[in-house]
Amino acid sequence: MKKQKIHYGFYIVICCCVFSFTSVALMFGCAGIFYTPVSEALGVSRGTFAFYATVMSLASSVSMMFVSNLIERFKLKHILIVDLVLQAVCFALQALFTKVYFFYITAVILGFVSAFTTSTLNTVVLNRWFKKKVGFFIGFASSMTGVSGIIINPLAGKFMAHFGWEKTYLLYAAIVAFIALPFAIFVFKDDPRDIGIRPYGIEEFESEDAAEKATAKSATGVPVEKAVHSSAFIYIVLSLMMIGSASGFVPFLPSYASSLGASLTFAATLAGVSQIGTLVGKNTLGAISDRNTPAAVTIGAGISVAGLLFMLFFGSSSTLIMQIGAAMFGMIYASATVLNPLVVIDAFGIREYTKIQARISLINGVINAAMQSLWGFIADLNGGDFTMSMFICVAFCIIGCISAIIGIKKGKKLERI
Numbered sequence: 001m002k003k004q005k006i007h008y009g010f011y012i013v014i015c016c017c018v019f020s021f022t023s024v025a026l027m028f029g030c031a032g033i034f035y036t037p038v039s040e041a042l043g044v045s046r047g048t049f050a051f052y053a054t055v056m057s058l059a060s061s062v063s064m065m066f067v068s069n070l071i072e073r074f075k076l077k078h079i080l081i082v083d084l085v086l087q088a089v090c091f092a093l094q095a096l097f098t099k100v101y102f103f104y105i106t107a108v109i110l111g112f113v114s115a116f117t118t119s120t121l122n123t124v125v126l127n128r129w130f131k132k133k134v135g136f137f138i139g140f141a142s143s144m145t146g147v148s149g150i151i152i153n154p155l156a157g158k159f160m161a162h163f164g165w166e167k168t169y170l171l172y173a174a175i176v177a178f179i180a181l182p183f184a185i186f187v188f189k190d191d192p193r194d195i196g197i198r199p200y201g202i203e204e205f206e207s208e209d210a211a212e213k214a215t216a217k218s219a220t221g222v223p224v225e226k227a228v229h230s231s232a233f234i235y236i237v238l239s240l241m242m243i244g245s246a247s248g249f250v251p252f253l254p255s256y257a258s259s260l261g262a263s264l265t266f267a268a269t270l271a272g273v274s275q276i277g278t279l280v281g282k283n284t285l286g287a288i289s290d291r292n293t294p295a296a297v298t299i300g301a302g303i304s305v306a307g308l309l310f311m312l313f314f315g316s317s318s319t320l321i322m323q324i325g326a327a328m329f330g331m332i333y334a335s336a337t338v339l340n341p342l343v344v345i346d347a348f349g350i351r352e353y354t355k356i357q358a359r360i361s362l363i364n365g366v367i368n369a370a371m372q373s374l375w376g377f378i379a380d381l382n383g384g385d386f387t388m389s390m391f392i393c394v395a396f397c398i399i400g401c402i403s404a405i406i407g408i409k410k411g412k413k414l415e416r417i
Helices: 009-027 032-042 046-073 076-094 100-117 120-129 134-163 165-186 208-218 224-228 231-247 250-259 264-291 293-317 319-329 331-337 339-348 353-381 387-411
Strands: none
Touching: 009 076, 009 100, 009 120, 009 134, 009 165, 032 046, 032 134, 032 165, 046 076, 046 100, 046 120, 046 353, 076 100, 076 120, 076 165, 100 120, 120 134, 120 339, 120 353, 134 165, 134 264, 134 331, 134 339, 224 231, 224 353, 231 293, 231 331, 231 339, 231 353, 231 387, 250 264, 250 319, 250 353, 264 293, 264 319, 264 331, 264 339, 293 319, 293 331, 293 339, 293 387, 319 331, 331 339, 339 353, 339 387, 353 387
């Protein structure tokens, strides 16, 4: 086996960070700046154009079923290269669109891309390259979407003000083509065995035999058919559905602030403040999960609940407390993204993770897409007051936390191969 001063796994972490910073962030965290200018240019409402995101979310959930099969048949590197090329082409085409339904078509393609590049890629490849601190590295790589949102959003906004939304889509295409794609082609590797080395951390075992056994053990898991017919699966689905739905309330924080009479400037600021909690959560919850996944889930849900309650009971009297509460609640989005795959792996193992996750994503994708609109409808039914929505959100966090703990406990009792 080859020995290197710097383990190549760290270059894989850099790749995952780059893909999160570019590919993932541009599809999600940096997409909102187009809503107003594009909808005005096309002569449609912002809601009509924003439905593009719902289509992409649903397409991503359905695509997970195909992604798991593709991973078994093809190299991750080849899938990644095709996905990034498709994404760059879609962004470039969007600069030319004059009808909103064209955007819906590209949303389907981008949904397929996001099904692979969001959590599946990081989870699968980093579990191959690392045998310790896996949760930390997954969380760290995922957190780059937040860093990207902080950096790219204002820069792209200024670019758009000078050159228009069409050229900004071309800028996004260039970022994917000239930053993400070269890393996929020249740096990314599927597996440490491809270059004749072992996963990082495997050397801590006492002997070569122990190391080989540890490697084999880390690849075990519950067969997909046994997993989906177990009570553990029901609890895990319920947990991720509750936490995912609760995270859908994050975009409504500015609306909540406005309902209390806050200025539009402060309301917009609150959305950015919540990303601080998301950024911190992604870097800490993954690391905690390396030691104890149920503890990570409990901390993520607990801090999110505390943030909601702070805003509910003290936010109207203090803008500082409102911002602290928003930052704390931002932790829920980290729970819904970073802890989602880690909970599934802890319960059922890595062996057939993609197949199990595909089924979970299909169920949760439909529910979470509906909840993105339902939070607003609940507030509308209460005369624009978000109190009921926030109490329901608190309940979702608590139910999600309890269900995850039970699901993991039951999943670990299932026989693995």
